[in-house]
Amino acid sequence: MSVYDFSFPKLTGSDNTSLADYKNQVLLIVNTASKCGFTPQYEGLQKLYETYRDQGFSVLGFPSDSFLKQEFADSEKTAEFCKLNYGVTFPLFKKSKMKGSDINPLFQYLVNETGTKKITWNFNKFLVNRDGKVIQYYGSRTKPEEIESDIQTLLKEEVNA
Structure with missing residues (x-):
């Protein structure tokens, strides 16, 4: 199993996007929130994306309201907020859970792979x-x-062959 085995709908779409579409790229996968004290990190994430995307790098953002409900209920509102306030152009996916039995399976995999106990x-x-x-x-x-x-x-x- 790898990160390429997962698929998710984009924030403003309904079709699933396979993470295999990002094969051979360096990825920074982040759980995000629009109303958090760390939300200004969107600016730094966007800068990294702009600086390195032509070299095979992407940021993949996964909005979540698992911690104090710090994300908008509406996907369009999240997309608009990220674009207007931080100029976000890197891929954002549908809102997902980051804890409990409904945790996004990608993040469960990431936690398991790194030995991190939880998000x-x-x-x-x-x-x-x-x-x-x-x-x-x-x-x-x-x-x-x-x-x-x-x-x-x-x-x-x-890339290993």
Whole structure:
């Protein structure tokens, strides 16, 4: 199993998008929220995306209201908020749960792969290499710019055949 085995609808669409579409890219997978103290991290995530997307990097955002209901109920409102306030153009997926029996299966997989006990809050981040291997977990307090050197290192690595 790998991150490529999961599919989810985009935030403003109904068709499932396979994460296999991001094969051979370095990924930063993040659970997000629009009304959280860490929400300004959207700006840093967008900057990383703009800086490195042409080198094979993508940020994948998964909005959630699992922690104090800090996400809009309406997907369109979330998309508009992210675009207007932070210029977000990286892929955002439908709102999903980050804890309990309904946890998004991708995040359950990421937690299991990193040995992290659980998603602790909004803006937990998981770095995935070009082969789909989960490399690192970063908590909410880790700012996107603090991950940049790790992204640069992974972008230089070859894809295993």
